[in-house]
Amino acid sequence: MTTDATFDGLILNPGRLQQWFDACVPGAASPIALTQIRGGASNALFRVDRGAETYALRRPPKISNDPSANNILREIRLLRALAETDVPCPRLVAACETAEVVGTPFAVIEWIDGYTPFAPLPEPLNSDPAMRRDLGFALIDALATVANVDWRRAGLEGFGKPEGFLERQVDRWLGQLERYRSRSIEFLDPVAAWLRANTPPTPRVGLIHGDYSPANVMLFPGRPLRFAAIVDWESATIGDPLLDLGHLLSGWLDADSGPTWAIFADWGGFPSRREAAERYAAATGLPVDHLAYYMTLAVFKLAIIMEGAYYRHLTGRSQTKEHAEMVHLVPRMVRQAATISGVA
Numbered sequence: 001m002t003t004d005a006t007f008d009g010l011i012l013n014p015g016r017l018q019q020w021f022d023a024c025v026p027g028a029a030s031p032i033a034l035t036q037i038r039g040g041a042s043n044a045l046f047r048v049d050r051g052a053e054t055y056a057l058r059r060p061p062k063i064s065n066d067p068s069a070n071n072i073l074r075e076i077r078l079l080r081a082l083a084e085t086d087v088p089c090p091r092l093v094a095a096c097e098t099a100e101v102v103g104t105p106f107a108v109i110e111w112i113d114g115y116t117p118f119a120p121l122p123e124p125l126n127s128d129p130a131m132r133r134d135l136g137f138a139l140i141d142a143l144a145t146v147a148n149v150d151w152r153r154a155g156l157e158g159f160g161k162p163e164g165f166l167e168r169q170v171d172r173w174l175g176q177l178e179r180y181r182s183r184s185i186e187f188l189d190p191v192a193a194w195l196r197a198n199t200p201p202t203p204r205v206g207l208i209h210g211d212y213s214p215a216n217v218m219l220f221p222g223r224p225l226r227f228a229a230i231v232d233w234e235s236a237t238i239g240d241p242l243l244d245l246g247h248l249l250s251g252w253l254d255a256d257s258g259p260t261w262a263i264f265a266d267w268g269g270f271p272s273r274r275e276a277a278e279r280y281a282a283a284t285g286l287p288v289d290h291l292a293y294y295m296t297l298a299v300f301k302l303a304i305i306m307e308g309a310y311y312r313h314l315t316g317r318s319q320t321k322e323h324a325e326m327v328h329l330v331p332r333m334v335r336q337a338a339t340i341s342g343v344a
Contacts, residue, residue, distance in 0.1 A: 137279060
């Protein structure tokens with residue numbers, strides 16, 4: 001636990017944060033204790049203990065590659081909108097939409113007393129393939145609730161630009177890459193060309209999480225498997241919800257899928273991609289006949305985002321081990337996209 005009360009500048013004014021909690025967070029005023037939760041490559045996360053209550057505090061990182069990334073104000077708006085839906089997500093407790101307290105806007109959300117199903121898997125999930133199969137279906141069922149949100153009724157008009165969403169994707173991500181391009185990546189241009197030539201029509205505009213995988217969900221401990229929440233909504237927008245399915249299933253390993261970018265692909269026990277896609281289609285009414293396109297686009301997008309993390313490592317702005325590993329993982333992602341699309 002750090003002895004730096006500012007956590008290397010992530011909490012600009014700890015005394016001011018205490019005053020803000022006393023004034024803005026429901027419950028009796030009491031001293032707060034912060035613990036930074038390490039891991040991931042996205043927003044900074046803190047556990048906040050105040051008396052018998054525990055909260056999560058999320059704020060953007062100090063360094064980001066792209067001005068549209070890690071926009072906590074969007075996440076605050078989205079969590080407010082989702083409060084009246086059946087999407088499993090943390091409850092927004094309070095929010096500070098100015099930089100006066102910690103140096104940036106931030107959100108205080110409920111603390112989920114659970115775990116993220118990511119390596120190493122805890123018991124009983126680790127040794128029970130049937131429970132992992134249940135997890136696969138639970139991931140699909142929760143994602144379907146996102147696609148089914150009536151986003152206009154929820155107050156999310158203007159949250160994204162759904163018109164031409166898919167048509168903009170290649171240029172949008174290549175444009176971001178140009179801000180930190182440091183090397184040539186094999187198959188990147190052929191994949192981009194294939195995506196442009198094979199863009200399907202969007203069957204239904206909907207809410208997109210933007211980074212949906214086991215790394216961004218939480219489960220309650222024990223057996224049977226109980227899904228707790230979808231977390232980390234900073235990439236959410238309005239567009240084609242099938243892109244979320246493409247992202248999830250691009251890391252899904254079954255007998256016909258071949259190697260994937262995802263660590264969770266090696267667990268075993270998951271339903272097949274076909275079973276997962278059919279369950280999603282039944283729950284949402286969305287067609288899944290262009291799944292190869294959505295998986296290719298999802299991996300293309302993820303590779304470019306992760307190349308930004310590698311660039312932060314390359315330029316000495318990140319000491320995170322996972323960012324250093326992107327030197328190999330990003331080209332592997334692009335090769336997977338080329339394989340899915342058939343250009344390799």
